[in-house]
Amino acid sequence: MSTETDAASRLLMFPTLIPGESYYSLLARYHRLSGNRADIYTFQQLFGAKADLRAAVTLPYRIRLIDEWLPEECHMPSGLVVRECTALSYLRLSGLFTEAAYDRIQQPESLRGQNQRFDMIRALQRNTQQLRFCPDCIWEDFVEYGEPCWHLVHQIDGVKYCPIHGTRLVDSPWPNKAKLNGFYPAPDYYTAHSLALSARSCMPPDPFEKPYLELARIIDWLLKNADRFSEGKLIQLYEQELGTLNLDTLLRQLTSSGTRFLTDLYGREVLQLTVSLYEHGMKSQPPLVHALMIMSLGGIPWISRYG
Numbered sequence: 001m002s003t004e005t006d007a008a009s010r011l012l013m014f015p016t017l018i019p020g021e022s023y024y025s026l027l028a029r030y031h032r033l034s035g036n037r038a039d040i041y042t043f044q045q046l047f048g049a050k051a052d053l054r055a056a057v058t059l060p061y062r063i064r065l066i067d068e069w070l071p072e073e074c075h076m077p078s079g080l081v082v083r084e085c086t087a088l089s090y091l092r093l094s095g096l097f098t099e100a101a102y103d104r105i106q107q108p109e110s111l112r113g114q115n116q117r118f119d120m121i122r123a124l125q126r127n128t129q130q131l132r133f134c135p136d137c138i139w140e141d142f143v144e145y146g147e148p149c150w151h152l153v154h155q156i157d158g159v160k161y162c163p164i165h166g167t168r169l170v171d172s173p174w175p176n177k178a179k180l181n182g183f184y185p186a187p188d189y190y191t192a193h194s195l196a197l198s199a200r201s202c203m204p205p206d207p208f209e210k211p212y213l214e215l216a217r218i219i220d221w222l223l224k225n226a227d228r229f230s231e232g233k234l235i236q237l238y239e240q241e242l243g244t245l246n247l248d249t250l251l252r253q254l255t256s257s258g259t260r261f262l263t264d265l266y267g268r269e270v271l272q273l274t275v276s277l278y279e280h281g282m283k284s285q286p287p288l289v290h291a292l293m294i295m296s297l298g299g300i301p302w303i304s305r306y307g
């Protein structure tokens with residue numbers, strides 16, 4: 001019998017999906033719904049032991065367990081949750097990881113699996129530790145679905161503004177330690193509003209609001225449409241537009257929205273990006289580099305012509 005089956009059991013209740021919700025958010029809402037008094041009981045019920053919740057924010061970490069937790073009548077198979085609530089197809093735009101590495105996201109705890117999972121998380125959430133939210137989405141979810149959630153797109157590297165409302169995202173205080181090791185449901189409207197007010201009071205004006213918002217919209221589009229593309233197909237499209245892809249061409253193109261914007265986005269890692277482009281070109285780059293490239297070539301109107 002597999003470990004997954006050992007860990008899993010049918011659940012008596014489970015939240016229904018809110019559009020745009022992250023898989024972690026579903027788990028956190030389940031924790032609240034369950035009435036469990038401590039996280040450990042929820043870990044036990046869902047995974048049989050402690051599990052890597054940070055991976056569940058963007059990745060389909062051990063997601064096949066959903067098919068054990070929920071009967072078919074719930075119409076929420078794991079495949080649907082992978083598509084709707086994780087950034088798997090967006091990550092797969094990058095040739096960084098092998099098929100075996102993706103399979104390992106399903107495995108409980110092997111050292112190799114852990115390292116690759118960490119690299120995948122970094123490719124999607126480079127510097128993000130805190131869960132982020134848009135106060136307008138919190139309000140709309142509350143009005144429409146009776147409960148707020150953590151949105152997947154808000155947690156992705158490069159997304160600083162809500163692609164729907166254009167509102168600057170707010171870092172929540174969760175997790176309060178470096179590691180996401182508990183179930184934190186998204187804040188209610190009043191908590192979100194007061195967190196947003198105090199965050200805004202110390203936010204300097206952002207000279208890069210326009211390019212960040214455009215980038216957020218492209219990433220949001222890719223989260224929904226990336227399965228129509230592959231790394232090879234994207235590189236072919238870049239070559240079609242730009243000719244040979246050497247370091248000069250790539251840097252010229254990626255900085256066409258402004259060198260200062262790229263520096264703001266990458267901080268000290270801008271040099272690391274240059275070295276990586278020199279060594280690999282557009283092959284095996286994190287998906288954010290593709291989002292930037294698409295932005296420089298004309299954004300959603302350009303890429304949607306091809307997929």
Ligand SMILES: [Zn+2]
Pocket residue numbers: 134135136137138162163164165166167
């Ligand atoms: Zn929003």
